[in-house]
Amino acid sequence: MFQVLAKFKYDDHKSAEHRARVADGLRGRGEPRDAGAEAQLARRGLRHEPSE
Known part of the structure; x- marks a missing residue:
């Protein structure tokens, strides 16, 4: 194997x-x-502050 192409998906449609x-x-x-x-x-504005 010489190369691997991968895609990460960040689902904006999740709650x-x-x-x-x-x-x-x-x-x-x-x-x-x-x-x-x-x-x-x-960066995508999807982060939520850590729960306590």
Whole structure:
């Protein structure tokens, strides 16, 4: 294999509650690429502040 092309989909049609759970999960899990995915949610205006 020489190359892999991939596409990430950020579903704007999900509820704000769902997007908040995703952002909280990414933040809590802390895997190497989770911060980038959470940052993409923020850039697209989909980030929700962490729940307490």
